[in-house]
Amino acid sequence: MSKKVLIIGAGGVGSVVTHKCAQVPEVFSEIILASRTKAKCDTIAAQLKRPIQTAQIDADNVPQLTAFLKEHKPDLVINVALPYQDLHIMDACLAAGIDYLDTANYEPPELAKFEYKWQWAYQDRFEKAGLMALLGSGFDPGVTNVFCAYAQKKLFDEIHTIDILDANAGDHGYAFATNFNPEINLREVSACGRYWEQGEWIATEPVSWSRVFDFPEIGPKKAYLLYHEELESLAKNIRGLKRIRFWMTFSDNYLMHMKALQNVGMLGIEPVEHKGQKIIPIEFLKTLLPDPASLGPRTKGKTNIGCLIEGVKDGKPRKIYIYNVCDHEEAYREVQSQAISYTTGVPAMVGAMMMLTGKWRGKGVFNMEQLDPEPFLEALAKHGLPWHVKEMPIETPCQ
Numbered sequence: 001m002s003k004k005v006l007i008i009g010a011g012g013v014g015s016v017v018t019h020k021c022a023q024v025p026e027v028f029s030e031i032i033l034a035s036r037t038k039a040k041c042d043t044i045a046a047q048l049k050r051p052i053q054t055a056q057i058d059a060d061n062v063p064q065l066t067a068f069l070k071e072h073k074p075d076l077v078i079n080v081a082l083p084y085q086d087l088h089i090m091d092a093c094l095a096a097g098i099d100y101l102d103t104a105n106y107e108p109p110e111l112a113k114f115e116y117k118w119q120w121a122y123q124d125r126f127e128k129a130g131l132m133a134l135l136g137s138g139f140d141p142g143v144t145n146v147f148c149a150y151a152q153k154k155l156f157d158e159i160h161t162i163d164i165l166d167a168n169a170g171d172h173g174y175a176f177a178t179n180f181n182p183e184i185n186l187r188e189v190s191a192c193g194r195y196w197e198q199g200e201w202i203a204t205e206p207v208s209w210s211r212v213f214d215f216p217e218i219g220p221k222k223a224y225l226l227y228h229e230e231l232e233s234l235a236k237n238i239r240g241l242k243r244i245r246f247w248m249t250f251s252d253n254y255l256m257h258m259k260a261l262q263n264v265g266m267l268g269i270e271p272v273e274h275k276g277q278k279i280i281p282i283e284f285l286k287t288l289l290p291d292p293a294s295l296g297p298r299t300k301g302k303t304n305i306g307c308l309i310e311g312v313k314d315g316k317p318r319k320i321y322i323y324n325v326c327d328h329e330e331a332y333r334e335v336q337s338q339a340i341s342y343t344t345g346v347p348a349m350v351g352a353m354m355m356l357t358g359k360w361r362g363k364g365v366f367n368m369e370q371l372d373p374e375p376f377l378e379a380l381a382k383h384g385l386p387w388h389v390k391e392m393p394i395e396t397p398c399q
């Protein structure tokens with residue numbers, strides 16, 4: 001089997017995807033890494049033990065990207081640029097007849113709002129073209145969706161509630177930095193929270209609800225309720241679900257900086273006039289903050305991301321935590337990136353492998369939980385992200 005893959009985006013995640021694809025030549029026999037800044041692709045290529053092709057591409061230029069795809073004829077495009085590029089890359093894939101994969105759902109640049117509706121609207125076009133688009137093949141969304149599908153298939157007869165937990169106990173030593181693209185990260189965290197219960201979406205004030213969870217290998221950590229994109233597809237696809245929420249840990253220091261930046265308008269996405277020039281505050285802030293790809297050599301500690309799931313198995317109540325722990329320093333030793341990029345890049349490679357080997361096939365647009373979780377989870381553990389299922393005590397009301 002000889003397959004060619006085009007990876008678009010040479011940031012923190014793009015670097016890990018490229019390293020991981022290069023480790024599996026029996027699936028990814030040819031790799032092209034293309035991004036807005038070619039020098040970044042060349043830096044990544046120089047770290048690898050086998051040659052790959054690199055190229056400059058502006059993924060927002062659909063005719064140029066379509067021509068590039070027609071010329072190079074990859075079997076799959078892995079989109080690890082930014083969510084703003086999703087629809088443009090999907091358009092080019094349709095025009096050139098090529099399968100598509102990404103790790104984050106579309107977000108319009110001028111609106112801090114992410115929803116699947118824009119990408120789900122491509123269902124008929126991908127289906128009619130006989131093509132497959134796999135959405136959200138990172139960790140969360142991505143592995144968290146697959147954990148839920150696995151729980152539905154193997155661990156429960158009925159699932160009642162899901163709490164997705166994302167803890168990062170890593171320390172990069174900077175006063176303030178984000179672990180992935182600062183613009184996308186700060187737009188996500190400073191937005192209103194939202195969770196789903198009994199068919200309704202319930203909104204909360206930004207980072208206003210918190211709970212302490214005891215994370216295996218990390219210990220107790222305060223996590224805040226956020227809206228996160230996998231809630232939308234899982235609420236639709238997990239049968240009989242009554243409630244689903246998403247929680248992420250932040251240090252008091254991170255929240256203090258974010259609040260101060262928000263209060264002075266630095267998270268603004270509308271242009272402001274500055275000395276006769278229009279600037280978008282959050283874009284300027286990105287220029288000032290450390291590049292997430294540079295955090296690798298400085299970050300110590302671990303991440304723990306998983307799903308706390310409650311329901312019924314064989315007539316008895318059951319509660320489990322299914323999770324992965326990833327060590328920032330180990331990730332850096334292997335692929336020269338910290339664990340946030342690693343936990344996103346490995347599942348992107350594994351999702352691509354599922355598509356290219358035919359283990360996951362279909363026509364249309366798919367979320368991860370719609371496909372068989374077992375081959376994915378087997379490959380995930382083999383390629384650097386082992387996972388575990390922990391039985392949790394059932395809390396009974398006071399007698």
Ligand SMILES: NC(=O)c1ccc[n+]([C@@H]2O[C@H](COP(=O)([O-])OP(=O)(O)OC[C@H]3O[C@@H](n4cnc5c(N)ncnc54)[C@H](OP(=O)(O)O)[C@@H]3O)[C@@H](O)[C@H]2O)c1
Pocket residue numbers: 008009010011012013014034035036037040057058059060080081082083085103104136137138139140141142179180181184292293340343344
């Ligand atoms: N599902 C998950 O678990 C998860 C977790 C973390 C991140 N993500 C997603 O992963 C993606 C990448 O994140 P990251 O941290 O690697 O971001 P990043 O470091 O900012 O990298 C983004 C890359 O995309 C390139 N790019 C931007 N616009 C482009 C365009 N128009 N054409 C071609 N290339 C373009 C950038 O080029 P320049 O170098 O020229 O700026 C950069 O190399 C994001 O969509 C993020 O939301 C998903």
